[in-house]
Amino acid sequence: VSEIYLRRAPRLAARRVEGEMIILAADDSRLFVLNEVAAAIWEAADGCSPLSAIVERVVCRDFEVDAETGLRDAREFVEQLASQRVLQVSPVPFEADGEARRVP
Amino acid sequence: MRALVIDIGDVPIQLSTRHAGLVSLLEQRYAKFLSPQSSSPAIRFDVSVVPAGTLPGDADLSVTTRDGCWQMARGDFRAEWDMRSRCGWIQQTLNPYSADSVLRIVHTLVMSSRGGFLQHAASAVRNGRAFLFTGRSGAGKTTIARLAPADVTLLTDEISYVRKVGAEYRAFGTPFAGELGEAGEPCSAPLAGIFQLDRGCNTVEPLSPRDAIRAVMQNVLFFSGDPAATSDVFDTVCDCVASVPVNRLAFVPDRRVWEMIA
Numbered sequence: 001v002s003e004i005y006l007r008r009a010p011r012l013a014a015r016r017v018e019g020e021m022i023i024l025a026a027d028d029s030r031l032f033v034l035n036e037v038a039a040a041i042w043e044a045a046d047g048c049s050p051l052s053a054i055v056e057r058v059v060c061r062d063f064e065v066d067a068e069t070g071l072r073d074a075r076e077f078v079e080q081l082a083s084q085r086v087l088q089v090s091p092v093p094f095e096a097d098g099e100a101r102r103v104p
Numbered sequence: 105m106r107a108l109v110i111d112i113g114d115v116p117i118q119l120s121t122r123h124a125g126l127v128s129l130l131e132q133r134y135a136k137f138l139s140p141q142s143s144s145p146a147i148r149f150d151v152s153v154v155p156a157g158t159l160p161g162d163a164d165l166s167v168t169t170r171d172g173c174w175q176m177a178r179g180d181f182r183a184e185w186d187m188r189s190r191c192g193w194i195q196q197t198l199n200p201y202s203a204d205s206v207l208r209i210v211h212t213l214v215m216s217s218r219g220g221f222l223q224h225a226a227s228a229v230r231n232g233r234a235f236l237f238t239g240r241s242g243a244g245k246t247t248i249a250r251l252a253p254a255d256v257t258l259l260t261d262e263i264s265y266v267r268k269v270g271a272e273y274r275a276f277g278t279p280f281a282g283e284l285g286e287a288g289e290p291c292s293a294p295l296a297g298i299f300q301l302d303r304g305c306n307t308v309e310p311l312s313p314r315d316a317i318r319a320v321m322q323n324v325l326f327f328s329g330d331p332a333a334t335s336d337v338f339d340t341v342c343d344c345v346a347s348v349p350v351n352r353l354a355f356v357p358d359r360r361v362w363e364m365i366a
Contacts, residue, residue: 010331011329011331013335013339015317015338015339017314017342018313020314022317022342024334024338026329026335
């Protein structure tokens with residue numbers, strides 16, 4: 001399975017409340033509530049870490065999930081948040097300006 | 105040129121116009137909220153009246169910003185406000201609603217950086233404490249205002265004004281009326297509770313912090329897509345619901361509902 005890279009979308013405000021992450025989209029005021037695991041992945045989405053590394057680092061370690069299950073669940077969650085424009089996804093790492101790095 | 109100073113939430117805004125008819129409309133609409141002209145306004149607008157048909161009558165509201173300057177437009181008005189100079193202009197047809205919309209927008213922008221927000225909510229003061237009743241159109245804001253007993257002071261039945269003053273959140277009266285058609289009283293009190301309105305048997309249930317934020321955020325009056333301003337309002341709402349109890353209030357429309365609010 002090919003690797004994917006995640007980046008938190010711009011124009012969002014987020015606050016952690018009692019373990020959950022509440023995210024507000026500036027453009028249309030939509031609210032999203034992420035559970036602890038989803039919040040951990042969203043926070044770790046720095047644009048340069050592959051999803052598998054994030055899952056291994058923050059999901060398997062902190063939530064006692066095996067890598068295969070964690071990655072499968074994470075992919076599903078990432079797909080949902082990407083469709084809601086809360087996460088950006090790319091097959092290559094993102095540059096600092098938010099653009100996906102060009103493949104030479 | 106005639107200047108009127110309209111003081112809502114302790115933020116006086118001056119509207120100056122040469123049009124006697126508009127002065128009369130504004131004096132009527134904001135009678136309870138007019139400040140002496142000698143008071144120092146925080147924000148100033150020059151208002152001109154244009155003939156009906158000059159503006160695109162049915163255009164939806166748009167609010168945009170560039171370099172600290174806000175442009176607002178709707179079918180019945182155009183306006184610009186520079187946040188740095190605190191001055192602006194309004195061009196509108198002769199009606200009392202255009203200036204009302206500009207005031208609401210400007211107050212939301214000002215409040216976003218001052219620890220406050222405007223909310224689709226009725227609000228009222230009882231025993232020196234303010235209560236907010238929030239909900240979308242049809243949720244019962246005007247109904248609960250109409251049912252208020254004599255010892256209750258109504259702040260608004262439509263748009264509530266909340267701001268942090270010192271360590272506490274206070275609710276202020278506004279002239280922004282809903283179906284009741286009456287301006288609120290120009291006073292304020294510490295905010296003691298927020299109720300999300302619902303229909304059902306008379307019950308009060310506390311909301312979790314997450315649901316409380318959702319209940320308040322979804323009824324915040326906010327026109328800006330600016331991420332910094334949005335983030336400020338979000339911060340304020342999170343802080344407010346952390347210090348003020350938020351409950352779901354289901355009620356049948358009769359006076360007994362006020363037995364649960366004190």
